[in-house]
Amino acid sequence: AQTVTQSQPEMSVQEAETVTLSCTYDTSESDYYLFWYKQPPSRQMILVIRQEAYKQQNATENRFSVNFQKAAKSFSLKISDSQLGDAAMYFCAYRSYIPQGGSEKLVFGKGTKLTVNP
Amino acid sequence: NAGVTQTPKFQVLKTGQSMTLQCAQDMNHEYMSWYRQDPGMGLRLIHYSVGAGITDQGEVPNGYNVSRSTTEDFPLRLLSAAPSQTSVYFCASSYEGLAGGLASYEQYFGPGTRLTVT
Numbered sequence: 001a002q003t004v005t006q007s008q009p010e011m012s013v014q015e016a017e018t019v020t021l022s023c024t025y026d027t028s029e030s031d032y033y034l035f036w037y038k039q040p041p042s043r044q045m046i047l048v049i050r051q052e053a054y055k056q057q058n059a060t061e062n063r064f065s066v067n068f069q070k071a072a073k074s075f076s077l078k079i080s081d082s083q084l085g086d087a088a089m090y091f092c093a094y095r096s097y098i099p100q101g102g103s104e105k106l107v108f109g110k111g112t113k114l115t116v117n118p
Numbered sequence: 119n120a121g122v123t124q125t126p127k128f129q130v131l132k133t134g135q136s137m138t139l140q141c142a143q144d145m146n147h148e149y150m151s152w153y154r155q156d157p158g159m160g161l162r163l164i165h166y167s168v169g170a171g172i173t174d175q176g177e178v179p180n181g182y183n184v185s186r187s188t189t190e191d192f193p194l195r196l197l198s199a200a201p202s203q204t205s206v207y208f209c210a211s212s213y214e215g216l217a218g219g220l221a222s223y224e225q226y227f228g229p230g231t232r233l234t235v236t
């Protein structure tokens with residue numbers, strides 16, 4: 001079974017600086033998706049960024065980028081120019097690529113609480 | 119589009135009571151899922167469905183029932199509530215397809231239901 005590990009329960013960053021959140025995963029599969037979700041105090045789950053394992057290029061979304069190391073099974077999230085609104089829980093998640101359907105299983109890490117200091 | 123809607127937003131039950139958490143989506147997604155979120159545990163999959171009439175168990179299915187009679191709706195039933203089911207429940211809908219011949223996947227979460235069982 002796949003597992004996702006976020007080794008940093010809490011992180012803090014100064015406003016306007018850069019922070020990196022770590023995520024490692026364990027799988028024997030070659031095709032899959034990886035995600036970072038943001039959960040602010042409103043508890044809404046918001047997709048931050050998605051990476052398909054078949055893509056060698058790291059995904060970016062504005063100030064958010066990932067460092068995807070497939071061989072090392074590592075998927076870190078970098079937040080540049082941190083803003084107060086970035087303060088939230090961040091969850092890393094894994095999903096198998098399952099052509100033709102048949103299953104729907106996302107595996108989540110336990111989360112990292114990010115604090116942004118003014 | 120309303121996206122994924124959940125009702126109620128909050129609920130308090132006594133041990134042994136039953137209730138149904140409602141979930142609906144208007145995006146015509148085939149996949150729908152229920153997760154629970156407990157402190158320090160991340161999100162864990164309870165049940166999922168890959169289409170109308172098809173459901174399957176996730177990681178923590180005990181104490182919960184689901185059915186999927188339509189593409190839009192995926193209710194979660196607690197037949198006899200227990201204090202261990204105190205949690206925040208998220209419904210999600212998703213699709214996996216091909217975009218330009220390459221695999222693509224997206225998932226959308228509802229706003230969540232906070233359930234307390236006393």
